[in-house]
Amino acid sequence: KPKPPPGPGSPAPTPPPVTPTGDLRLSIPPSTTANKTPLPPAMAGTIVGQPPRKRLKIDDDPFGAVGDYAGSFLIKTAVEVMGGYDSNPGRLNSPQGRGLYVVAPEFLAVSDWERHAIVADLRGSFTGYGSGLSPNADGTPLSAPLDVDRPSFTGHIDGRLDVSRDTHLTAQARLLVSTDN
Structure with missing residues (x-):
């Protein structure tokens, strides 16, 4: 719509805003989202019926050691679960195949002390076959046990006790558990 022509009683026209360098300045400030990467609606949480997204906690030490702290210990844990098939778990002359599963937990605890130190590194696994091997039809014993779960x-747990500046005592306890078929 064109502006009405100036007439009596109209205010005097204002000059356009100019920057100190003499360039014409925009009269409208840029939008707050003008220079931001657009987010998809699912990430922004603007889809109707979608529950609100929880903001992630800012990491206090982003370049620190990976793991959880319990008191003065850094603790790292893991559990690995696998499945598969073994065509001859008992290593018999006439093979008997079985499906298997493996559960392998790990635990590492390291002290974060200025003096003295304790490290506990514990790793284990269990290989299960779900069912035992079948005995021979003629009643002769198998060359492997019927239960081949492993x-x-x-x-190991390592410890260091700092007695003085130049003297320290170290100790270690180890345990190995395995099966022989």
């Missing part, structure tokens, strides 16, 4: 554990 537990395994390796662990």
Whole structure:
């Protein structure tokens, strides 16, 4: 719509805003979202019926050691679960195949002390076959046990006691558990 022509009683026209360098300045400030990467509606939480997204907690030490702290110990844990098939778990002359599963937990605890130190590294696994091997039809014994499930554990705990500036005592406890078929 064109502006009405100036007439009696009209205010005097104002000059356009100019920057200190003499360039014409925009009269409308830029939008707050003008220089931001657009977010998809699902990430922005603007879809109707979508529950609100929880904001992630800002990490206090982004370049620190990975793991959880419990008191003065850095703790790292993991559990690995696998499945598969073994065509001859008992290593028999006439093979008997079985499906298997493996559960392998790990635990590492390291002290964060200025003096003295303790490290506990415990790793284990259990290989299960779900069912035992079938005995021979003629009643002769198998060359392998009927139950071929295999537990395994390796662990060590190391300790250092700083007695003085130049003297320290170290100790280690180890345990290895395995099966022989």
